[in-house]
Amino acid sequence: GTIDQASLSAVLAGTVTKTYNGNTTASLASNNFTLTGVVGSDDVEVSPTSGTYATANAGTGIGVSVSGLTLTGTAAGNYTLTTTSLSGNIGTINQASLSAVLAGTVTKTYNGNTTASLASNNFTLTGVVGSDDVEVSPTSGTYATANAGTGIGVSVSGLTLTGTAAGNYTLTTTSLSGNIGTIDQAALSITASNAAKVYGQVATLSGFTASGLQNGETIGSVTLTSAGQVATAGVAGSPYAIIASNATGGTFDASNYDITYNDGALVVSPAILTATAATTTKIYGAAVPVLGYSLSGWQNGDQATTTTTGVVVSTTATTASGVGSYLTTASGGTITGAAAANYVLAYATGTLAVNPAALTVTASNASKTYGADITLNGSSGFTVAGLVNGDSVTSVSLSSSGSTATTGVGTYGIAASDAQGSGLANYTIAYVDGVLTVNPAALLVTATNATKTYGNGLTLDGMTGFTAVGLLNSDSVASVTLASSGTAATAGAGSYGIVASNALGSGLGNYTITYVEGTMTVTPRPITVAANDATMTAGSAIPPLTWTIALGNLVNGDTLTGGLATSATSSSTAGRYPILQGTLAASVNYDLTYVPGTLTVRQNNSQTPQEIVTLITASTPTSRFVQTSASSAGVVFDTGSTSGSDTGNGSGASSAAESTGSQATPGEGSDSGCTGGATASASCTATPHPQNTRVGRFLRFSRLQ
Structure with missing residues (x-):
């Protein structure tokens, strides 16, 4: 029989894998095929074969195609493939591994950082297939130092591949390092700054500019030198080079730079020689002084060889210029001498101060009397x-505390102030006080006259016994001391001064006190001496004639002198004879009133005296009447008697008879002193009338019958 081969269908299965090698050849194994239609466990499979990748590049899911497929195995003859060509996306091409190293030189100019820029030629790759376009991507690396130098370590990381074939490869490491770095010095230009100075100064050179510093770096200092720097460098050599060198300090490192130094220029300008007009003063009204000037600004002792000539100083002030400040101005002139070229002449003003003149205003002295006002004439x-x-003072204000009427005696300042006039603002005015003298007023203190009777003491009343003329301003004299030698009881009759002194009161210090004496009149002490009547027989001796002090009394141990007398003699005929005062006397300190007595001469009663008594009919007699003269003793009165006798002048001479007396103080009887029996009083005891006598209410006239 014929057993036809069974048909088998085959499909690709699994994965066809390789590492990238630059071609599309795919090597398939039997397990890359799956057969459908195999009977039982027949030994039949597709023969392993080479196929083709759809691409040579690495990847997955790559299409793989095979053709010319055959079957193998013990049962292969029993089968036939339905197709000898297959394809499917079962291919995987893995990336090939590349190793890289750094190569060449990485170079830059110093910029202050460590960043390195690498190019592709700074990498060498091992493992590249053929002429594949693959390289390490250019990248930034890092220098081991930022400073300039060679053989500097450079490191890179994060490396990647580039190129059309880059996807077919993978690097064995993404970080590399190597001493391939070079940092060249940066160009740095340092220029000395231009400077200027004035002749005579030492220039301070510190300025410079720098171009090319990296990364914000700074230069601390640069050495700057110049021949024009010293004080003696003259204007003629200007400008002078300023040489820079030796930059240092700051944050920069000179080794990282290629430094170029550039000169600056130092310009020396002339010093200013200042002619300053003198500052001075003058007093208002004085002539303007000669004005000079001073020079300032000399350098290096040049004044020894250099000077100025022709400088003129002027001012607007004159002798008449008022107080104030006036400019003094210098101008003109030239500088001459060895260093003249190093100076230029300048001018400064000065000041002429016109100061106030001294003016003294003195208040004139004045005087017034206490109690008067005074007006001070300004x-x-x-x-x-x-x-x-030509200035003038026309008036000043004058004042004094002593100008009022009530101001006491003394001296008071007269203050002058507030002078008025012309030009006075130009003076410093000193006011000198005058003196107002308040002189004492005249005060006349007069002791009041006083009277007393001898033998009486008197106390002078210093409170009332005076008068004062001239008191002012309610001043008063309260008392004065009064003294008189006539106040004593022993002071004899006469006139004595009453001396006033030591006035006391208010305000009396303001007076010149004149004391005027009063008069102390010591009047004689009135004394009435009455002869005691006596009786004798005709032919007998005159009896002692005695007396009695009828009124008053003797004081101070005084006595009467002398004795009484009568015209009767031992041979006188019978009758009444007056007993006369004779030589009986008191001192001048007494006003002695003598009352005669009667000497009755009895002779066998051959003579009878007849008495005439007349009744006073006046209701108020005003006088006492008494006969006092011995030479006309036709009428006799005995005070206190209420009866009288008529006597007459005896014929015949009086005989000296002893006269004695006694002092008594008789008074008038209760009714004997006043007419009509009225009571005795001062009104009926007035001064005796010289021609009549009174006894009580009776007038008595006696005549010899």
């Missing part, structure tokens, strides 16, 4: 010293 009551330029 138009004339002063003197001035120091006025110039």
Whole structure:
């Protein structure tokens, strides 16, 4: 029989895998085929064969195609393939491994950082298939240092492959390093800054500019030198080179730079020689002084060899210029001498201060009397010293605490102020006080006259016993001391001064007190001496004639002198004879009133005296009447008697008779002193009338019958 071969259908199965090698050859194994239609466990399979990848590039799911397929196995003859060509996306091409190393030199110019820029030629790859387009992608690396140098370590990481075949490869490492780095020095240009100085100064050179510094670096300092730097460098050599060198410091490192130094220029300009007009003063009214000037700004001791000539100083001030400040101005002139070229002349103003002149205004002295007002005359009551330029003082204000009427005696300042006039703003005015003298007012204190009777003491009343004339301002004299030698009881009759002194009161220090004496009149002490009546017989001796002090009394141990007398003699005929005062006397300190007595001469009653008594009919007699003269003793009165006798002048001479007396103080009887029996009083005991006598209410006239 014919047993036709059974048809088997085959499909690709599994994965056909290889590492990229640059071709499309695919090597399939029997397990890459799945047969359908095999009977039982027949030994039949597709013979392993080479196929073709759809692409040579690495990848998965790559189409694989095979053709010319045959069957193998013990049962292969029993079967036939329905197709000898198959294809399917079962191919996988794995990437090939590449190893890389750094190569060449990585170079840059110093820029202050460690960034390295690598190119593809800085990498060498091992394992590239044929001429595949594959290389390490250019990338940034890192220098081991930022400083300039060679053989510097460079490291890179994160390497990747590029090129059309890059996808077919994988790097064995993505990080590389190697000493392939070179950092060249950067170009740095340092230029000294231009400078200027004035002749005589030492220039401070510190300025420079730098071009080319990297990464914000700085230069700390640069050495700068110049021949023009010293103080003595003159203008003639200007400008002077400023040489820069030796840059250092800061944050830069000179070894990283190729430094170029560039000179600067130092310009020396002339120093300013200043002619300063003098600053001075003058007093208002004085002539303008000669004005000079001073030079400032000399350098290096040049004043020894250099000077100025022709400088003129002027001012607008004159002798008459008022107080104030006036400019002094220098101008003109030239600089001459060895260093003249190093200077230029400048000018500064000065000041002429016109200061106030001294003016003294003195208040004139004045005086017034206490109690008077005074008006101080501000138009004339002063003197001035120091006025110039026709200036004047027309008035000042004058004041004094002593100007009022009530101001006490003393000296008071007269204050001058507020001078008015012309030009006075140009003076410093000193006011000098005058003196207002308040002189004492005249006060006349007069002791009041006083009277007393000898033998009486008197106390002078210092509170009332005076008068004061001239008191002012309610001042008063309260008392004065009064003294008189006539106040004593022993002071004899006469006139004595009453001396006033030591006035006391208010305000009396303001007076010149004149004391005027009063008069102390010591009047004689009135004393009435009455002769005691006596009786004798005709032919007998005159009896002692005695007396009695009828009124008053003797004081201070005084006595009467002398004795009484009578015209009767031992041979007188019977009758009444007056007993006369004779030589009986008191001192001048007494006003002695003598009341005669009667000496009755009895002679055998051959003579009888007749008495005439007349009744006073007046209701109020005003006088006492008494006979006091011994030479006209026709009428006799005995005070206190209420009866009288008529006597007459005896014929015949009086005989010396002893006269004695006694002092008594008789008074008038209760009714004997006043007419009509009225009670005795001062009104009926007035001064005796010289021609009549009174006894009580009776007038008595006696005549010898």
